[in-house]
Amino acid sequence: MSVEIENNKETQNGIKTEQMVLNLGPQHPSTHGVLRLELELEGEIITKVTPHIGYLHRCFEKHAEAMTYPQVVPYTDRMDYLSAMYNEFGYALAVEKLLGIELPERVEYIRVIMGEFQRIASHLVAIGTYGLDIGAFTPFLYCFRDRERILSLFEKTCGARLLYNYIWVGGLSHDLHPDFVREAKEFVKYFKPNIKELNDLLTMNKIFIERTANVGVLPVETAINYGISGPNLRASGLKWDIRKNDPYSVYHKFDFDIPVGKNDIGTVGDSWNRYYIRVLEMEQSLRIIEQALEQIPEGDVTSAIPKRIKPPVGQVYSRVENPKGELGYFIISNGSTSPFRVKVKGPSFVHLGVLNELCKGRMVADVIAILGSIDIVLGEVDR
Amino acid sequence: MKNDMKKVEEIFNQLKEKFGDSVIELVSSQPVEAFIKISPLEIDKICLFLRDNEELLFDSLMCLSGVDDANGKNVVDDDGTSSIQGGTLSVYYHLESTKIGHKLTLKVSAPRENPDVNSVAKIWRHADWHEREAFDMVGINFLNHPDLRRILMPYDWEAGHPLRKDYKNPEFYQGMKVPY
């Protein structure tokens, strides 16, 4: 339900009303990080939302200019810290395009498996914290319990739970440990019924649907114009996935669907659809992982890593399908061992820009619902 | 490759025909992608054409980056600080069409002392925040931008634009010591 606000400040009785400015400050339980939202309210209805960012700016792009190409990899982890594997994947792909090197197939398969596990982990956080914002406390813990199993898989492989430094330019830092394939298959089997439990508990819950359906509807033309990508764009109805539209690595060898927002509960492009697409994507990721685990070839994962990375003069823009959207790396090289300019187009940065458009005319409680459905991570917004 | 997708040379020729001297040159010698150089004050007209023309339909801006080209002269002041004089600051635009599928890269270069570039924020709303970031980090002044303020640095940061190659951190900011 949205309401038209007239601009005149005097009601019929000659009583003056004023707009109230409410600050959802940098420290707040549900803004997913240090984000400051300035809301201008008329009673409970919002007229304008201004996000103020920069609280987590750690100058990634400036650091990248001072380091060599392999040294940048740990820094890329820390941008979107909830999907670190994919950040490294994107960076490695961009530099490999500049260098023009070929990778062993095993490396490509392992990268895809790790990436898809990371997608599931990131979506679990998004779903759990979204339920928490709406007030359902229990799905949060169920999601984190499942995410722990994925993180322990990662820990056995590369030693770190959250920030890996695993996918290097030209290969990987370690090969898979011997039990990985078996444990990964066990996880896939364990996780499938949990998705169904999550749907029963949260997705199809009447109160949850009331809170999120028809809230923050984003029409598809506006979405494209604002540069929205990833699950948010698919929820608005456009079947656009970089893994299918602009394939990279070995994704063309797998058979998976792209879920798109529908009209059956709520409208296309509302918060419920954005949330539900993430649940469906987790199922598709499980499919990809199953197929990859069957097809993975043998090989040496460190053989193609160049001793010294010195790309020719040029520039490249390469993008991958981050769990949050389209992650783009624009790297300019001037022939030396350090990049000349690394520009990261983080999906969360772009998605935060559309918040004002989505929140106009809604109530304060809806801001939390919309912000949670867009799924931003402040590390990526501020870099 | 779909049938309607156009190559960079075809798009370059089409633009050169329509806009003449604003379209400066097509650079395709470096890896990985070729780009078209455009003059900074005409970029918005060309982008509007690129977006609305039925054969091109570039409805999505993938990325907009500000770059300090550092191609000027290195000048050392009396107190030892070095700065760059002359040269250019550039903006790279990466466009894509979601309906047809082709991509395009544009480059715009403005002189370092007077870096004015027309804003494309009204054409693609995506560019709004990216241009603010380019202004904040590199110092490019976008004309006709709806709200050009700093976005990542604090709003009252006076010490310059951090991603320039000759940027130095200030000693103090609002009474707090900056380097440690």
Added chain:
Amino acid sequence: MIYDFFHNLTGSYFIADIIQAILPLFFFILPFALFAVWWERKVSAHMQDRLGPMRVGYHGALQTIADILKLFQKEDIVAKDIDKPLFNLAPVLVFIGSYGVFAAIPFTSAYIGANIDLGVFYIVAVSGLAVAGILMAGWASNNKYSLLGAMRSAAQMVSYEIPTILVIVSIVMITGTLNLNTLSEMQTGHFWNWMILGGPGFGIAKFLFIPFMILGFLIIYISTLAEVNRVPFDIPEAESELVAGYHTEYSGMKFAMFFLAEYANMFAVSAIVAALFFGGYQSPIGYLGNLLNAHWLIPIEQLFWFTAKGLFFVFVQMWLRWTLPRLRVDQLMETCWKYLIPIAFVDLIIVGLITVL
């Protein structure tokens, strides 16, 4: 019985009255509140696939005592620009609003805090004091979030009193008395004499009542959930939206008063629902005391049954809290005014018709 005991002890009706009325406070409610905090943490933990407090005492049983000791010795931080008299008075009012109710609730047949003939009316009136307390807390905190939370809470509590009262009136029409003690005594016998199954007596009227009684029970349970600000109606204290709503600025002992008042309130409304619909302190299956011919055993058994029923409803309230998301403010008001009140009205009219005919 106990009243006479106190009278003999102190030699004055007045003091006996006072002691009898405040006895449940110390011997029942405060221990219950301490127990409920621990129980909620355990229930929520087990529902969320974890364990909850395990270290302090056996399975964390002493955790609440540790927490209360901590709250006692915390510094009472007050913001600078608050409205001091209101700020200090607010927790007291909320406390009174919750605890004052217990004077009129029948714990067993031998003991009731104050045998008021207006029992239910008194209860509804006193619980309205909490609204004033909450508004004071929100206003005096000098904090936009607290103000928003307090206004929402006041609107919610005042609106949801209406379905509660309508259902209570329908019960009163059947039984003809407002006194909770009498109401409980009327439901003697076995569980088929409970109000939810049509009340005492026999005949076609009893069976006609059953669906409307069940409907009334559901309405009053939902409304009292809203009265005590529990999920799905906990917008006033929604952590993820307004930090902590109207009690954001409180710390130390004052916060403890809000906290304990909430748990006491939960038990109070559970006790009222049990007394109205489920037979109060009556046992569903007859008394052991009767079987063994030891009539002094009966009040103790009744206390046990009363506590069990109250605890069961408190458990269901906790269960709902950890399962359901919360409603938005306008949806909350919509539920009350557009759904609960019309249904309660219809229920009232039909029950009235059945009673008369």
